[in-house]
Amino acid sequence: xxxxxxxxxxxxxxxxxxxxxxxxxxxxxxxxxxxxxxxxxxxxxxxxxxxxxxxxxxxxxxxxxxxxxxxxxxxxxxxxxxxxxxxxxxxxxxxxxxxxxxxxxxxxxxxxxxxxxxxxxxxxxxxxxxxxxxxxxxxxxxxxxxxxxxxxxxxxxxxxxxxxxxxxxxxxxxxxxxxxxxxxxxxxxxxxxxxxxxxxxxxxxxxxxxxxxxxxxxxxxxxxxxxxxxxxxxxxxxxxxxxxxxxxxxxxxxxxxxxxxxxxxxxxxxxxxxxxxxxxxxxxxxxxxxxxxxxxxxxxxxxxxxxxxxxxxxxxxxxxxxxxxxxxxxxxxxxxxxxxxxxxxxxxxxxxxxxxxxxxxxxxxxxxxxxxxxxxxxxxxxxxxxxxxxxxxxxxxxxxxxxxxxxxxxxxxxxxxxxxxxxxxxxxxxxxxxxxxxxxxxxxxxxxxxxxxxxxxxxxxxxxxxxxxxxxxxxxxxxxxxxxxxxxxxxxxxxxxxxxxxxxxxxxxxxxxxxxxxxxxxxxxxxxxxxxxxxxxxxxxxxxxxxxxxxxxxxxxxxxxxxxxxxxxxxxxxxxxxxxxxxxxxxxxxxxxxxxxxxxxxxxxxxxxxxxxxxxxxxxxxxxxxxxxxxxxxxxxxxxxxxxxxxxxxxxxxx
Amino acid sequence: xxxxxxxxxxxxxxxxxxxxxxxxxxxxxxxxxxxxxxxxxxxxxxxxxxxxxxxxxxxxxxxxxxxxxxxxxxxxxxxxxxxxxxxxxxxxxxxxxxxxxxxxxxxxxxxxxxxxxxxxxxxxxxxxxxxxxxxxxxxxxxxxxxxxxxxxxxxxxxxxxxxxxxxxxxxxxxxxxx
Numbered sequence: 001x002x003x004x005x006x007x008x009x010x011x012x013x014x015x016x017x018x019x020x021x022x023x024x025x026x027x028x029x030x031x032x033x034x035x036x037x038x039x040x041x042x043x044x045x046x047x048x049x050x051x052x053x054x055x056x057x058x059x060x061x062x063x064x065x066x067x068x069x070x071x072x073x074x075x076x077x078x079x080x081x082x083x084x085x086x087x088x089x090x091x092x093x094x095x096x097x098x099x100x101x102x103x104x105x106x107x108x109x110x111x112x113x114x115x116x117x118x119x120x121x122x123x124x125x126x127x128x129x130x131x132x133x134x135x136x137x138x139x140x141x142x143x144x145x146x147x148x149x150x151x152x153x154x155x156x157x158x159x160x161x162x163x164x165x166x167x168x169x170x171x172x173x174x175x176x177x178x179x180x181x182x183x184x185x186x187x188x189x190x191x192x193x194x195x196x197x198x199x200x201x202x203x204x205x206x207x208x209x210x211x212x213x214x215x216x217x218x219x220x221x222x223x224x225x226x227x228x229x230x231x232x233x234x235x236x237x238x239x240x241x242x243x244x245x246x247x248x249x250x251x252x253x254x255x256x257x258x259x260x261x262x263x264x265x266x267x268x269x270x271x272x273x274x275x276x277x278x279x280x281x282x283x284x285x286x287x288x289x290x291x292x293x294x295x296x297x298x299x300x301x302x303x304x305x306x307x308x309x310x311x312x313x314x315x316x317x318x319x320x321x322x323x324x325x326x327x328x329x330x331x332x333x334x335x336x337x338x339x340x341x342x343x344x345x346x347x348x349x350x351x352x353x354x355x356x357x358x359x360x361x362x363x364x365x366x367x368x369x370x371x372x373x374x375x376x377x378x379x380x381x382x383x384x385x386x387x388x389x390x391x392x393x394x395x396x397x398x399x400x401x402x403x404x405x406x407x408x409x410x411x412x413x414x415x416x417x418x419x420x421x422x423x424x425x426x427x428x429x430x431x432x433x434x435x436x437x438x439x440x441x442x443x444x445x446x447x448x449x450x451x452x453x454x455x456x457x458x459x460x461x462x463x464x465x466x467x468x469x470x471x472x473x474x475x476x477x478x479x480x481x482x483x484x485x486x487x488x489x490x491x492x493x494x495x496x497x498x499x500x501x502x503x504x505x506x507x508x509x510x511x512x513x514x515x516x517x518x519x520x521x522x523x524x525x526x527x528x529x530x531x532x533x534x535x536x537x538x539x540x541x542x543x544x545x546x547x548x549x550x551x552x553x554x555x556x557x558x559x560x561x562x563x564x565x566x567x568x569x570x571x572x573x574x575x576x577x578x579x580x581x582x583x584x585x586x587x588x589x590x591x592x593x594x595x596x597x598x599x600x601x602x603x604x605x606x607x608x609x610x611x612x613x614x615x616x617x618x619x620x621x622x623x624x625x626x627x628x629x630x631x632x633x634x635x636x637x638x639x640x641x642x643x644x645x646x647x648x649x650x651x652x653x654x655x
Numbered sequence: 656x657x658x659x660x661x662x663x664x665x666x667x668x669x670x671x672x673x674x675x676x677x678x679x680x681x682x683x684x685x686x687x688x689x690x691x692x693x694x695x696x697x698x699x700x701x702x703x704x705x706x707x708x709x710x711x712x713x714x715x716x717x718x719x720x721x722x723x724x725x726x727x728x729x730x731x732x733x734x735x736x737x738x739x740x741x742x743x744x745x746x747x748x749x750x751x752x753x754x755x756x757x758x759x760x761x762x763x764x765x766x767x768x769x770x771x772x773x774x775x776x777x778x779x780x781x782x783x784x785x786x787x788x789x790x791x792x793x794x795x796x797x798x799x800x801x802x803x804x805x806x807x808x809x810x811x812x813x814x815x816x817x818x819x820x821x822x823x824x825x826x827x828x829x830x831x832x833x
Contacts, residue, residue, distance in 0.1 A: 163735070240729075277664060284668075319672050326665035333661050372792070374674060386756060387729065518768050577815075578738040598741075598770035607768050 003068050006056030007147040013049040013104065014137040016042045020107070020130030024123035025195075036123035040111040043126050046133060047108030054101045057146055058088045067153035070094065070146050076159040076574055078546040086170040087160045092310075093146035095173055099290070100136050102174075102181040107133060110185060117206060124192035125185075132184055135317045143310050159546065162572040162579050168228035175221030176248055180286035182214020183255060187283035190276045191325050194332040199276070204266035207279065209632060211259050216628040218255065222248050223621030230614075231582055238510070238617055241390050246369045247289030250362050254282040257358035260351045268413060270339035270348055274355070277329060284322040285362070290314060343415035350408040357401040364393045402456055402504060405497055406463030428466050432459035446512065453508030460501030464494045492631025496624045503620030509590070509613025516610070522603035530610035532558030532592065534565075539604060547572045549581075552596045552604060560587060567596045567606075586615055694803050695723075698784045700777030703754045703762050710751055710777025715803040720829035721749045722822075723797040724773070724813075725785055727757050728765035730793040736812035737769055743818065744772035748826065752776040755785050755793050798822060800829045 027035025439451035475482030752773035754762030
């Protein structure tokens with residue numbers, strides 16, 4: 001019964017989205033307030049109905065209603081409740097429903113919070129959002145219906161892929177989708193601006209918080225995905241350049257560029273058509289990400305449904321949305337007034353440079369991901385691009401960008417003087433230089449890169465925090481007031497940039513100093529590794545709720561005290577599949593990572609890794625995301641809040 | 656002139672769309688047809704396991720059909736596929752392995768740690784050998800018949816489902832061929 005309710009709710013949502021794509025656009029064109037109001041109502045109702053459909057599917061999963069075909073394919077009565085619920089989005093159909101749900105919620109958000117927007121702009125944004133909603137609801141209903149029944153209903157379902165039964169992965173897809181789909185709002189604003197042929201300050205003030213609202217969960221989602229790969233795939237890597245990882249990295253890189261260029265547009269009215277182009281491309285890359293996973297053009301671990309019919313449909317959506325919006329762009333964008341002029345050495349200039357680097361980085365990842373497809377098309381060769389490609393192309397572009405990050409917020413808007421800028425960064429530069437000098441004598445060529453990485457991290461962290469230091473120092477007579485009046489957007493900026501420094505520190509540490517060891521162990525054996533002593537204290541078979549595991553227990557003694565670690569090899573009989581649960585001791589200085597392998601005559605094979613500083617990679621990612629959140633909570637950025645504008649062009653250093 | 660700059664994105668996108676569309680028409684799991692039914696090209700590779708012989712095309716004339724599994728320790732899907740290969744080996748399926756684009760030490764360590772499902776295992780450090788018979792990425796699995804001819808190519812991790820539906824029945828059929 002509930003499945004039919006869900007199905008019906010989806011059909012109603014599709015009809016509403018069709019209304020939403022027609023009425024407000026026409027109303028805005030004719031200046032008809034009633035039609036524009038219809039758009040708002042349709043968006044709110046659509047949000048309600050898609051939520052209802054999602055609740056119905058989630059309920060079917062939680063209660064193990066195997067008469068729903070999808071549930072029978074991805075749920076099992078012995079699967080713990082949390083994973084039965086998470087399985088709702090563990091399949092292709094379910095994840096598309098989640099996608100549509102988030103899209104509908106964002107649409108309802110624009111309708112609900114958009115009261116302060118110009119009425120025609122809001123109506124056009126909602127209209128474009130309605131078109132997207134109709135396209136994806138159609139995709140869901142016609143090619144991937146989640147509510148199909150199965151008759152007769154089986155007594156037991158097939159289990160969700162055990163690799164996906166993990167707390168990290170419960171949150172990973174919703175966060176990523178909040179990010180991907182969140183960029184749709186910026187996209188709709190961009191298309192609405194092109195239809196209107198004008199971009200004003202209100203437009204820019206509105207777009208930036210929505211971009212930020214998408215960027216925060218996307219950053220957290222990518223970080224979480226990386227952490228999951230680290231502990232679940234059982235071999236301690238943290239980034240694999242897998243096509244699907246790249247698909248999330250590309251919108252992130254371009255979205256980061258958009259976040260910065262929207263700032264220039266908001267404050268100075270410059271980079272207008274560039275920002276619009278970025279908004280279109282960022283969302284398009286999110287769509288390409290969706291397309292990539294589901295089309296079968298590239299194969300990957302993450303690919304759940306390889307189905308050419310679905311691929312064609314998504315390609316159609318991509319052609320329609322990106323193609324039409326870019327065509328609209330080539331027609332309308334030249335007519336939009338271009339903004340204020342600025343000197344090359346200025347905050348605007350710095351952000352332009354940032355955008356160039358981020359766009360180039362996106363292009364490298366894009367080429368790496370798709371060049372196998374292109375090359376095969378040109379001369380029929382099948383080639384594969386692996387980590388070596390990215391080491392040669394991505395890193396040489398990323399390092400200078402990281403170096404330049406510190407300068408950006410130190411620059412004044414409009415124009416600046418090189419001497420003064422260097423003066424502002426003198427202290428972080430001296431400290432980073434000292435780090436370089438101290439670290440340099442250790443090691444050969446690899447040591448130079450390591451010392452450079454450490455200095456870069458110090459430069460990024462200190463150079464970002466220094467913004468607050470300078471601000472508070474100049475207001476030291478009233479320090480309490482200086483701290484209280486620091487806008488949250490500045491605290492957010494400092495946090496996010498410092499997070500990038502922590503990330504750099506983690507990458508440097510684990511790249512430079514990681515070590516590993518493989519050996520056979522019997523119960524009672526001890527081994528010395530990376531300054532610690534490990535003893536295998538127990539090796540036994542244990543029963544989990546839906547798996548059997550061989551569990552190895554280790555007692556570890558080291559400089560950081562004594563503790564126990566356990567690693568398991570799990571066998572999931574109903575899914576016929578095996579996973580490795582690594583034993584990890586997480587610490588600020590480094591992780592000890594233990595994973596058990598096969599049994600052999602000489603005992604069991606144990607692999608040990610020492611990963612110095614690796615945890616800072618994920619802390620850095622989450623700190624960046626938190627920085628975004630702090631910035632979003634700033635009153636001046638917040639959606640719909642009244643704005644106290646600063647006089648344009650006022651040189652506010654270090655902000 | 657400035658207008659052209661604004662038209663550039665849409666032109667670029669149309670080209671990309673064309674590539675995607677053509678790409679969609681092809682099955683990424685399909686073997687270039689030239690190889691089906693033909694013998695493996697002549698090749699020899701360095702040994703993967705220390706003190707072992709490498710892998711060469713003559714290793715495939717065993718009087719039984721063989722799977723050739725191309726893998727690497729840096730590849731995520733290979734991890735997913737590995738337990739399946741271990742099971743097949745225990746069930747008596749003949750499998751040769753080709754460790755692709757990495758040092759033999761890394762591949763050997765992977766086998767030591769996770770178990771070794773291969774009868775013969777070669778190391779293709781530069782990736783040349785794999786490219787000669789059309790490996791696009793790892794993992795890939797080829798089905799080779801008694802005469803040493805390529806009969807089927809599977810791209811991506813070999814799941815229990817793939818084995819039940821396609822590869823297993825094919826091996827069974829090839830076993831009955833003269």
